[in-house]
Amino acid sequence: MATEASRQERFAERVERHRGIIFKVANTYGHHPDDRDELAQEIAVQLWRAFPGYDHARPFSTWMYRIALNVGISHVRRAASRHEHAVPLDVELHDIPDDNGADHERDQQVRALHRFMARLHTLDRALLLLYLEEHTYREIAEILGITETNVATKVSRLKQRIRSEI
Template identity: 40%
Template structure:
């Protein structure tokens, strides 16, 4: 494959998988500047890793793995640089702009992403993949754990989420 056709193919796979990239980027970055930086880092790493792509694996799995690894590295660097977590600013996926969502749905969705942003980078990666409807097997391949470990971690995350929602509901309803 010559360089021009390789670039066209690469741009095509970026377009086909932009939803994957979007979810990873928005889950790890709060400001638009950071999102642009992370997007650029991911694209560069994908390009550099192109020659090492193993066709035995799904392309989307490979993209997820690289995007998550870059995002986790970016998050760690940013965390060390800022010495504190950036507070949740309510901009993830800009849910409020979608008029057909009921107010309760918006609150619940924002609560979900607020919870996800509080997870460590490893559990955050797992739950993002789970919410993307990836199978335990696919998640295990991307993360590098067994399917059993993935199942256990997802159940623990779900239980923590239920507890958090219960606490918020109790606070809202005064119980």
């Protein structure tokens, strides 16, 4: 039987290995830097609370995305109920690395994609984030709790909307 200390170590090691997931979700669903920090902390807390129920037969990153996205979506819903308007991906574009130095056209495209994502419903935002992270349809379906067919349909529709709106 594992001790509490060894459980904490396993949890900390796995979260550290996949910590980018926390920040991606917090940046997607948080409005201001303070919101993002608070959301990242809430995600970590919820991950710890849910860790005893983690099924080791499944990928940790998939489980982690599912928890983190649920916390992010709940955050947006709470903000909406308080009549706040969360605008995700409020990042500084000059912090995004660029192979050719200052690439104004690329920055404009990134800004347009961020504005597009800000207008999406929370499930579509999560789906697009996972798709852009190059997860398979199967992984996305498992994380979001929808079918692969539904993922494929939603991705296709989102691609079409991106082509027409950006």
